[in-house]
Amino acid sequence: MQFLNGQQPTTDLTYDDVFLAPRRSGVESRFDVDLATSDGTGTTLPIVVANMTAVAGRRMAETVARRGGLVVLPQDVAPAAVAEIVSWVKARHPVWDTPLVLHADDAVADALNLLPKRAHGALVVVDDDDRPVGVVDEAACTGVDRFARVGEVADRHPVVLPLETKPREVFDQLDKQARSVAVAVDAEGRLAGIMTHRGALRAEIYTPALDAEGRLRVAAAVGVNGDVAAKASALLDSGVDTLVVDTAHGHQEKMIAALRAVRSVSPQVPVVAGNVVTAEGVRDLVEAGADVVKVGVGPGAMCTTRMMTGVGRPQFSAVAECAAAARELGGHVWADGGVRHPRDVALALAAGAAAVMVGSWFAGTYESPGDLQRDEHGRAYKESFGMASKRAVSARTRTDSAYDQARKALFEEGISSSRMRLDPQRPGVEDLLDQISSGLRSACTYTGARNLEEFHERAVVGIQSAAGFAEGRPLPTGW
Numbered sequence: 001m002q003f004l005n006g007q008q009p010t011t012d013l014t015y016d017d018v019f020l021a022p023r024r025s026g027v028e029s030r031f032d033v034d035l036a037t038s039d040g041t042g043t044t045l046p047i048v049v050a051n052m053t054a055v056a057g058r059r060m061a062e063t064v065a066r067r068g069g070l071v072v073l074p075q076d077v078a079p080a081a082v083a084e085i086v087s088w089v090k091a092r093h094p095v096w097d098t099p100l101v102l103h104a105d106d107a108v109a110d111a112l113n114l115l116p117k118r119a120h121g122a123l124v125v126v127d128d129d130d131r132p133v134g135v136v137d138e139a140a141c142t143g144v145d146r147f148a149r150v151g152e153v154a155d156r157h158p159v160v161l162p163l164e165t166k167p168r169e170v171f172d173q174l175d176k177q178a179r180s181v182a183v184a185v186d187a188e189g190r191l192a193g194i195m196t197h198r199g200a201l202r203a204e205i206y207t208p209a210l211d212a213e214g215r216l217r218v219a220a221a222v223g224v225n226g227d228v229a230a231k232a233s234a235l236l237d238s239g240v241d242t243l244v245v246d247t248a249h250g251h252q253e254k255m256i257a258a259l260r261a262v263r264s265v266s267p268q269v270p271v272v273a274g275n276v277v278t279a280e281g282v283r284d285l286v287e288a289g290a291d292v293v294k295v296g297v298g299p300g301a302m303c304t305t306r307m308m309t310g311v312g313r314p315q316f317s318a319v320a321e322c323a324a325a326a327r328e329l330g331g332h333v334w335a336d337g338g339v340r341h342p343r344d345v346a347l348a349l350a351a352g353a354a355a356v357m358v359g360s361w362f363a364g365t366y367e368s369p370g371d372l373q374r375d376e377h378g379r380a381y382k383e384s385f386g387m388a389s390k391r392a393v394s395a396r397t398r399t400d401s402a403y404d405q406a407r408k409a410l411f412e413e414g415i416s417s418s419r420m421r422l423d424p425q426r427p428g429v430e431d432l433l434d435q436i437s438s439g440l441r442s443a444c445t446y447t448g449a450r451n452l453e454e455f456h457e458r459a460v461v462g463i464q465s466a467a468g469f470a471e472g473r474p475l476p477t478g479w
């Protein structure tokens, strides 16, 4: 990456302060761009979902890995629960989505409660042998008594296809039969998956992030306190593919000790550690065994660290400097926090990040773990909260003595309750991944890059005023 016309920034910069200049390009199509990462985590899309309780759970893990990204399960999840989630994710089909299931005599009210759990907008009615007998969507439940049986409102002639059917064929069948979802069955005719029109298209464009056995990948976080080696070992035994050693102040002795402990358990597993914002921090963590260093102190949407402490660093400069330091040592960085638009992802990768971590933005999707709620205007939202908020800290310390709990509650550095609205145009995390990956593919071709390494090499970044940033925003209501 270089600055436009040899500019030298005189202050540290954040995403809003910068823009990418277009360059002569020989890349003919945005589909010619390869978005695979080179950080050893096996992802084919440079997006990692942050280890936040309000964001990263099993449905998020399955859905994002199927599109090539990675989800980090939070360190607050009990080891037995992590093991259960990992084995569940690993048992998911890499192409077909997991259906929501009811029986014919379940109530329409049950269907309405279940539908927002997944973005495909339909659930499958099965018989006692798990064979699909119908499909129910929201339209079928509208204007119907909530105690009516789903069997009475279901479409009894759904598109049912063998599990081996190629996504392109699924797309064409849905088109031909004018249906919005197809249902997959195994050799015995039992329900095995569901796919929407858009899902079929996505399955042709994205490549799932798979482990050596062809199963979806998943990561998990571990803190720096307690017996880190034992915790890391338990996570690896559960089948976790990448370990994230995570604490607010990553550049501390405890982190270095934790990294050495993790490395003693497994010399090969990809290990991510953070958070830091300086080249010195990167060097110390790479030296202690991190393959990837997580960069970002204070940019997070739920984060009050900068207001509480004055500590942090504008994220674009932090990523650029840390990525350069990591590259010198053969390491990588993930840009963690503060991503609010697809452009921020492109800019972080241009600055040299191997992948970009997104938290709060993805809390406002069907796939995040929280319950869907509605505000006074009927708009759908989910609750989000920071991992250093009072809410998260009291959950994390619930087994400590009352005195210790009270001591830890003093260091609150996050928001306990915030509403993340679901975008009516993009209510599912895959809609947001589409938006991000389209923006990124386009940014690469504007720069003349066929892959993310070339994107970083060729990126020319300019510095803009607040007016420059404002000019780039659309004005949907006129002026």
Ligand SMILES: NC(=O)C1=CN([C@@H]2O[C@H](COP(=O)(O)OP(=O)(O)OC[C@H]3O[C@@H](n4cnc5c(N)ncnc54)[C@H](OP(=O)(O)O)[C@@H]3O)[C@@H](O)[C@H]2O)C=CC1
Binding pocket: 051, 223, 224, 225, 246, 247, 248, 249, 252, 254, 275, 296, 297, 298, 299, 300, 303, 305, 337, 386, 387, 388, 408, 411, 413
């Ligand atoms: N990226 C960011 O800007 C930030 C992220 N977070 C996230 O919140 C979660 C909780 O992290 P964390 O609060 O580190 O909790 P942890 O449970 O991981 O504990 C952190 C440990 O480090 C010690 N410590 C020393 N100095 C600090 C410091 N300045 N801030 C925090 N701990 C310190 C703490 O001791 P003692 O409590 O005795 O001081 C404690 O033992 C993580 O997921 C983290 O990523 C939190 C804040 C900032």
Ligand SMILES: Nc1nc2c(ncn2[C@@H]2O[C@H](COP(=O)(O)O)[C@@H](O)[C@H]2O)c(=O)[nH]1
Binding pocket: 050, 051, 052, 275, 296, 298, 299, 300, 301, 302, 303, 304, 305, 336, 337, 338, 339, 357, 358, 359, 360, 361, 385, 386, 387, 388, 389, 413, 414, 415
């Ligand atoms: N200072 C705090 N930082 C937090 C807290 N919870 C999470 N985080 C960090 O934010 C990113 C995600 O950023 P986002 O803008 O996408 O939401 C996450 O990975 C953590 O590093 C917190 O309570 N305090």
Ligand SMILES: [K+]
Binding pocket: 298, 299, 300, 301, 302, 303, 304
């Ligand atoms: K912030």
